[in-house]
Amino acid sequence: xxxxxxxxxxxxxxxxxxxxxxxxxxxxxxxxxxxxxxxxxxxxxxxxxxxxxxxxxxxxxxxxxxxxxxxxxxxxxxxxxxxxxxxxxxxxxxxxxxxxxxxxxxxxxxxxxxxxxxxxxxxxxxxxxxxxxxxxxxxxxxxxxxxxxxxxxxxxxxxxxxxxxxxxxxxxxxxxxxxxxxxxxxxxxxxxxxxxxxxxxxxxxxxxxxxxxxxxxxxxxxxxxxxxxxxxxxxxxxxxxxxxxxxxxxxxxxxxxxxxxxxxxxxxxxxxxxxxxxxxxxxxxxxxxxxxxxxxxxxxxxxxxxxxxxxxxxxxxxxxxxxxxxxxx
Amino acid sequence: xxxxxxxxxxxxxxxxxxxxxxxxxxxxxxxxxxxxxxxxxxxxxxxxxxxxxxxxxxxxxxxxxxxxxxxxxxxxxxxxxxxxxxxxxxxxxxxxxxxxxxxxxxxxxxxxxxxxxxxxxxxxxxxxxxxxxxxxxxxxxxxxxxxxxxxxxxxxxxxxxxxxxxxxxxxxxxxxxxxxxxxxxxxxxxxxxxxxxxxxxxxxxxxxxxxxxxxxxxxxxxxxxxxxxxxxxxxxxxxxxxxxxxxxxxxxxxxxxxxxxxxxxxxxxxxxxxxxxxxxxxxxxxxxxxxxxxxxxxxxxxxxxxxxxxxxxxxxxxxxxxxxxxxxx
DNA sequence: GTGAAAGCGCTAACAG
DNA sequence: CTGTTAGCGCTTTCAC
Numbered sequence: 110x111x112x113x114x115x116x117x118x119x120x121x122x123x124x125x126x127x128x129x130x131x132x133x134x135x136x137x138x139x140x141x142x143x144x145x146x147x148x149x150x151x152x153x154x155x156x157x158x159x160x161x162x163x164x165x166x167x168x169x170x171x172x173x174x175x176x177x178x179x180x181x182x183x184x185x186x187x188x189x190x191x192x193x194x195x196x197x198x199x200x201x202x203x204x205x206x207x208x209x210x211x212x213x214x215x216x217x218x219x220x221x222x223x224x225x226x227x228x229x230x231x232x233x234x235x236x237x238x239x240x241x242x243x244x245x246x247x248x249x250x251x252x253x254x255x256x257x258x259x260x261x262x263x264x265x266x267x268x269x270x271x272x273x274x275x276x277x278x279x280x281x282x283x284x285x286x287x288x289x290x291x292x293x294x295x296x297x298x299x300x301x302x303x304x305x306x307x308x309x310x311x312x313x314x315x316x317x318x319x320x321x322x323x324x325x326x327x328x329x330x331x332x333x334x335x336x337x338x339x340x341x342x343x344x345x346x347x348x349x350x351x352x353x354x355x356x357x358x359x360x361x362x363x364x365x366x367x368x369x370x371x372x373x374x375x376x377x378x379x380x381x382x383x384x385x386x387x388x389x390x391x392x393x394x395x396x397x398x399x400x401x402x403x404x405x406x407x408x409x410x411x412x413x414x415x416x417x418x419x420x421x422x423x424x425x426x427x428x429x430x431x432x433x434x435x436x437x438x
Numbered sequence: 439x440x441x442x443x444x445x446x447x448x449x450x451x452x453x454x455x456x457x458x459x460x461x462x463x464x465x466x467x468x469x470x471x472x473x474x475x476x477x478x479x480x481x482x483x484x485x486x487x488x489x490x491x492x493x494x495x496x497x498x499x500x501x502x503x504x505x506x507x508x509x510x511x512x513x514x515x516x517x518x519x520x521x522x523x524x525x526x527x528x529x530x531x532x533x534x535x536x537x538x539x540x541x542x543x544x545x546x547x548x549x550x551x552x553x554x555x556x557x558x559x560x561x562x563x564x565x566x567x568x569x570x571x572x573x574x575x576x577x578x579x580x581x582x583x584x585x586x587x588x589x590x591x592x593x594x595x596x597x598x599x600x601x602x603x604x605x606x607x608x609x610x611x612x613x614x615x616x617x618x619x620x621x622x623x624x625x626x627x628x629x630x631x632x633x634x635x636x637x638x639x640x641x642x643x644x645x646x647x648x649x650x651x652x653x654x655x656x657x658x659x660x661x662x663x664x665x666x667x668x669x670x671x672x673x674x675x676x677x678x679x680x681x682x683x684x685x686x687x688x689x690x691x692x693x694x695x696x697x698x699x700x701x702x703x704x705x706x707x708x709x710x711x712x713x714x715x716x717x718x719x720x721x722x723x724x725x726x727x728x729x730x731x732x733x734x735x736x737x738x739x740x741x742x743x744x745x746x747x748x749x750x751x752x753x754x755x756x757x758x759x760x761x762x763x764x765x766x767x
Numbered sequence: 768g769t770g771a772a773a774g775c776g777c778t779a780a781c782a783g
Numbered sequence: 784c785t786g787t788t789a790g791c792g793c794t795t796t797c798a799c
Contacts, residue, residue, distance in 0.1 A: 111775090111776055111777085112776065112777065112778095113776075113777090116786095121785075121786080122785065122786040122787070123776090123777080123778090123786085123787095124777095124778075124779075124780095124785080124786065124787080124788095125784090125785060125786070127777065127778060127779085128778095128779095128785095131778085137784075137785085138784050138785095139784060139785075140784070140785095143784085143785085157549075157552070157553050158553065158776080158777070159494075159553070159555060159775085159776050159777070160550075160553040160554040160555065161490065161493050161494050161499065161554065161555050161775085161776080161777090162494055162775070162776030162777045162778090162791090163776080163777055163778080164490050164777090164791095165488075165490045165491055165494050165775090165776080165777075165778095165791050165792070165793090166776075166777045166778045166779085166790085166791055167777080167778065167779095167791085168791075170490065172533070179519060180509065180515060180518050180519050180522070181515040181516035181517075181518060181519035181520075182515070183512075183713075186509060186510040186511070186515035187510035188510075189509050189510060189534075190508060190509050190510035190536055191510075193509070193534075193535065193536060194536075202533055202535065202550065202554075203533070203534060203535070204501070204531055204532070204533045204534075205518075205522075205532060205533075205534055206522065206531065206532070207519055207522060207523075220486075221489075221531065222531075223486070224486050224487065224488070224489045225489040225490065225531075226488060226489065226490050360713065360714065360717070363717050364716070364717060367717060383714065384512075384689065384714075385689065385712065385713075385714035385717070385718070387693070388689070388692050388693060388696060388714070388718060389714070389717055389718065389719075390718075390719045440791090440792055440793085441792065441793065441794095442792075442793090445770095450769075450770080451769065451770040451771070452770085452771090452792090452793080452794090453769080453770065453771080453772095453793095453794075453795070453796095454768090454769060454770070456793065456794060456795085457769095457794090457795090460794085466768075466769085467768055467769090468768060468769075469768065469769095472768085472769085487792080487793070488791085488792050488793075490791085490792080490793095491775090491791070491792030491793045491794090492792080492793055492794080493775095493793090494775050494776070494777090494791085494792080494793075494794095495774080495775055495792075495793045495794045495795085496775085496793080496794065497775075
């Protein structure tokens with residue numbers, strides 16, 4: 110079942126078979142009849158080239174690595190789907206991994222992917238992975254960072270305008286008459302989270318209001334997270350609105366509020382939309398990142414670098430949209 | 439940066455280097471000092487073996503293929519995450535692809551994965567892919583089918599008890615006093631959907647009630663789907679409860695009901711849970727498939743076959759849990 | 768203890 | 784037009 114056996118059986122040489130199979134019969138000026146004979150036999154025995162051997166010989170694996178925080182969540186999941194779809198026309202497959210925000214795991218994964226000689230890497234880096242990325246950059250592997258930029262290191266990057274969008278979000282809440290706005294956020298070291306937080310800081314300071322911020326670690330079990338949020342709400346009775354740096358914090362908070370059964374209604378606005386936000390009562394306003402556009406740009410950027418390794422890095426900021434629903438009215 | 443250069447530089451042979459790197463120095467009785475010299479140099483230049491070449495030589499790619507319908511949805515996304523996690527201890531990586539229910543695409547993807555000589559395949563097959571699976575079975579590639587079984591073809595399989603769970607769900611609705619239960623389902627040819635439908639049929643017939651079934655195609659744009667659902671509700675004013683074969687149909691219906699602004703409240707029960715079902719008003723009852731347990735069993739089954747290619751096929755049915763919330767009270 | 772050599776399956780010059 | 788040859792980078796057997 111190898112090219113060798115085919116060659117032997119047909120009494121031609123390996124290279125002839127290889128050329129024909131790869132559609133280069135024409136340009137290698139191989140006779141139509143011979144080509145047909147080979148193709149027919151290949152068809153007959155159902156021969157399939159070994160992609161591994163091909164990759165080794167050509168240096169092309171036709172595979173792109175995708176490293177995200179959690180493939181199962183409502184941000185990275187759909188992004189992954191879109192990335193796969195946009196990559197498909199180029200003939201690329203996707204090898205994925207979720208880091209779950211764990212640095213050690215993230216390092217191991219990245220190392221493994223580099224060793225596999227993938228043709229390109231799409232990475233939402235974990236905190237602390239900067240040095241490894243820097244090193245990777247030296248190796249000339251095409252790379253696109255997304256969602257969270259690595260400050261100080263110039264790379265290809267695609268992400269949303271976290272800072273500006275965050276300011277808009279908080280301003281919107283203020284405009285609608287809320288005056289004491291608390292922010293619930295996560296793992297404040299991540300650049301995108303920092304920027305969202307910064308936006309909150311700036312607007313609230315501008316209004317000379319009090320800041321109330323709850324910062325939660327990533328990877329906290331739901332029950333604990335809910336407990337922290339509950340305490341935060343209790344400790345800050347003055348709050349009339351809540352701003353969330355990401356949607357699952359909003360979801361957790363909604364669960365807390367529901368369990369509290371107080372009838373205090375907070376104004377709410379979350380970064381990132383959620384499929385069911387428009388079904389809740391009240392419906393939940395959000396800053397929506399355009400997932401498909403981000404995925405598309407990630408792929409375009411990667412392809413650009415693959416086809417032109419020496420091109421300058423490209424940074425694309427894709428603005429998020431404020432989606433106004435009832436929770437911020 | 440290849441093993442060759444290391445050998446040359448150290449003036450030893452390739453094989454010695456290879457043995458040392460792979461920790462077989464001991465058994466090959468290579469001197470401690472030589473081994474250390476090699477290891478040190480490897481460390482120094484930061485040498486990484488080329489995984490591709492290694493795979494070609496050993497025939498092991500350390501990669502498992504995962505083919506699902508949609509990696510971005512709330513069923514397959516989390517499943518993919520769990521599969522990855524359970525696979526990690528074995529040193530396997532995951533190459534994924536979404537078929538979006540498209541047969542041609544599904545065939546192409548499966549073919550490509552087979553050519554890549556992956557060490558195992560986890561597959562939620564598309565309709566019509568039976569022949570291809572049959573063929574794959576002949577090739578001895580370790581394979582686990584999940585979510586949707588292929589009738590008539592014995593394979594490893596992991597899934598839930600669709601038929602029984604569906605009966606329980608409809609019975610529950612009846613028990614709670616609903617009497618005219620409509621079912622909204624999809625693409626009724628898929629075995630798991632058939633089974634869910636069959637459960638509905640059986641219970642409703644047992645009660646000598648009228649059946650009202652709306653069958654929607656997979657891959658329908660949201661607006662059209664909502665339109666069909668709306669029409670269905672209008673045409674069937676007698677319905678007092680709705681049973682959904684999968685959660686996004688329930689979500690779509692909730693959107694329709696919301697837009698209708700009638701205050702008719704349907705009893706509702708959906709197959710598959712959704713993160714926000716417990717936040718809606720009323721909270722939505724469901725049949726919950728234990729995602730992590732399914733993923734775990736998929737991996738266990740696959741590993742069993744990989745380690746013991748001649749073992750008999752293993753079929754595991756993991757029961758779903760009825761989660762009772764307010765929508766079915 | 769160590770190294771030479773063959774081979775995994777394929778591609779791609781280059782000769783004829 | 785077709786075949787020879789030399790790799791791609793690594794593993795593994797078997798002499799020495």
